[in-house]
Amino acid sequence: MNTLNVKKGDTVIVLSGKDKGKKGKVLSTHPAAGKVVVEGVNFATKHVKPRKQGDPSGIMKQETPIRACKVMRVCPKCDKPTRVKHQILASGEKVRVCAKCGETI
Ligand SMILES: [Zn+2]
Numbered sequence: 001m002n003t004l005n006v007k008k009g010d011t012v013i014v015l016s017g018k019d020k021g022k023k024g025k026v027l028s029t030h031p032a033a034g035k036v037v038v039e040g041v042n043f044a045t046k047h048v049k050p051r052k053q054g055d056p057s058g059i060m061k062q063e064t065p066i067r068a069c070k071v072m073r074v075c076p077k078c079d080k081p082t083r084v085k086h087q088i089l090a091s092g093e094k095v096r097v098c099a100k101c102g103e104t105i
Pocket of ligand 1: 075076077078079080082098099100101102103
């Protein structure tokens with residue numbers, strides 16, 4: 001199984017493509033496909049049929065997955081795109097550390 005560089009709830013920045021430079025929260029991850037869904041990124045237009053009376057219908061925009069390698073984690077502490085380093089504490093606990101500011105993220 002692939003391991004993604006980001007996980008659900010992370011804030012990421014898009015590195016390439018039409019949404020380059022956009023920041024958003026990871027809504028879901030698809031490790032098998034190496035893809036992530038990022039809030040506000042890679043909208044696709046979907047035509048929706050109302051299932052029951054009163055449901056919204058017509059054209060809906062929804063985020064679609066993008067390749068995880070196209071996004072980079074944004075450190076919540078220093079607010080910079082960063083690589084995440086994995087560190088094992090003396091207690092044996094695994095933590096993720098910002099490569100820029102050294103804070104646990
Ligand atoms: Zn940082």
